[in-house]
Amino acid sequence: MAMRRGDWRHSAVAAAITARALTQRSHVLLRASSTSASSEGMGSSACVALQNAGLEVELVQCLSDNYCPIFHHAASNVTFVMDTPEASSIAAALKKKGWTLTHILNTHYHDDHVGGNMDLKAQFPGVQIVGHRSSEGEAIPGVDLEVCEGDEVQCGALRARVLEVGGHTASHIAYFFEEVPMALTGDCLFTLGCGRVFTGDFVRMQASLGKLRALPDETVVFCSHEYTAANADFAVKVEPQNVALQARREAVQRLRSARQATVPTLLGYEKATNPFLRWDVPAVQQAAGGLADAAQVFTAIRRWKDTGNPPAARL
Template identity: 50%
Template sequence: MARLEIHQFPCLNDNYGYLVHEPSSGMTAAIDTPEVAPILAALANKGWRLTHILNTHHHFDHAGGNAELKEKTGCMVIGPKGEKDKIPAIDRAVGEGDVVELGAARARVIDVPGHTAGHVAYSFDEERIAFVGDTLFALGCGRLFEGTPAQMWTSLGKLMALPDDTIVYCAHEYTQSNARFALSVEPQNKTLVARAKEIDEKRARGEWTVPTTIGLEKATNPFLRAASADLRQTLGLAAASDVDVFAETRKRKDNF
């Protein structure tokens, strides 16, 4: 198992930037490029050289810095096959089952459409680390800008299948507002109630709520909990399909 060092830092208003460093090779990947200056500052601070960009999807706050960073560093830009025409400066297009090597570490590409049509996630399976972009958030999931509820539910199912101790790095600090919504649809979930209190305390101290874990999300994130009797009761969908429960949850969040 490779020893990866993850460096997390804020970008824009509520994005996170991530650098993934593999020490034996010296290779370093940026997960998405929300803002160039903080990424360059983080590289300088750590003394790392950028060798790769791993894009999860085409939105500007995820791929907008590609061209400038490639020009400044000569890095390789890797992004989703389904959006290769929308990913600036792309060198390699990847999809389900492809592997991205970062020195001794290997990231498995997972197709997770829904937020966008070609969205991918990168799972370092041996290290139990996953970068999920805007598909899964702490206590939330991405809006369905280009996909259907059925697509997104399938995508979330792929992430739920990862081991519970997988550390999940999502792209935004949305957790406190997500918690308020989660409590509105599953108020009897004691684990969620406790987590929401902890989140409020963390944010009051100015602390981050990301990363999270697959296990914690399965226990508290309403978008992963279509089987919950309490959630179904709140939604009035006791006998509905999981996809319909997810779709109604997403609809309510959009209007929350």
């Protein structure tokens, strides 16, 4: 089942993702098998990398459209989550697996990302809450370890590098596990989309996405929301001629009609199809109104998504 770097696009041996999205607040199971092809371009190839890294993952559905991935690394007996939208469903999933939560890796301060921090800390007193440095109005509840760009966070034998990816919020961070490789991107990079710009700014958001885009193609990307179907609909407006995107949109529709998750994804697929990572592609620049500057192209596309109004063509 070993895959060489760069093989994932064509591998006939790919793991299947079995995601059972039952009802709201139920959890989705990721299970690897060796039977189906990776042509969907979503979680199937990602599962191989996770399995090879010895990671078991439960993708818990929380609130209306949040995901909380729970990662269990049996070899070093650690269990960590990206963010805590709500304590109850996360605690229930942990209990069912018999796992003890050891780390909470927070990406930013929004309630649907930190809402379960204090409850989970009460239930698991040994847990370490990791978050960005406090800044005006963006505090992480119960934070034990404040981190910034370049810091390393140890989760058992696994090591994550902290990337500052402000834009959605000013102090948003992401976690990159180089050995997997895997990135926890919160509300910065989504499958086929990106987060809205709230307390950060557009220029920083584009730079942050550029930082994520520089990671290897085979990086498994976990984001925090299931927005992919709407993102795909928007992406084809930006790049109607992108054949890879068309195929991906169909795959997304198949997955969602089967109530399967489109998270995680692989960064290589995002680079090929996500309009918010493609500011230097001529078709995207054209769609942005004939702009060329990376931040300006990104800003035009993001505002288009926000307002529903396409950029006016430049004379």
